[in-house]
Amino acid sequence: MTNQTKYFVKIIGREKAFSIPKEVTASLKGVVSGKMVSRMKHESVQCPVVESEVPFLECFACESFMGRVKGEVHCAGLKGPSRFSTP
Numbered sequence: 001m002t003n004q005t006k007y008f009v010k011i012i013g014r015e016k017a018f019s020i021p022k023e024v025t026a027s028l029k030g031v032v033s034g035k036m037v038s039r040m041k042h043e044s045v046q047c048p049v050v051e052s053e054v055p056f057l058e059c060f061a062c063e064s065f066m067g068r069v070k071g072e073v074h075c076a077g078l079k080g081p082s083r084f085s086t087p
């Protein structure tokens, strides 16, 4: 199945780091360096799927995440992170 980019979502930076659930950081071990993780903790996106602000690392680990190009997330728009989805 090939997913197509549905949304281009701008990445926003802020000074204070987001707190990221342990299981998310654990899933990124070996994928992203610790230094990158600390930097990405300061970034977020306004997710169009769950209609709320999602820390970038959770967006990165999201099943709709397709890539990051020039400060934007390419999002397949299928499903947002479960922590933010309303049942």
Ligand code: SF4
Pocket (backbone or CB within 6 Å): 009, 045, 046, 047, 048, 049, 050, 054, 058, 059, 060, 062, 063, 064, 065, 066, 073, 074, 075, 076, 077, 078, 079, 080, 081
């Ligand atoms: S659905 Fe997932 S990949 Fe798309 S913007 Fe939201 S968190 Fe990021």
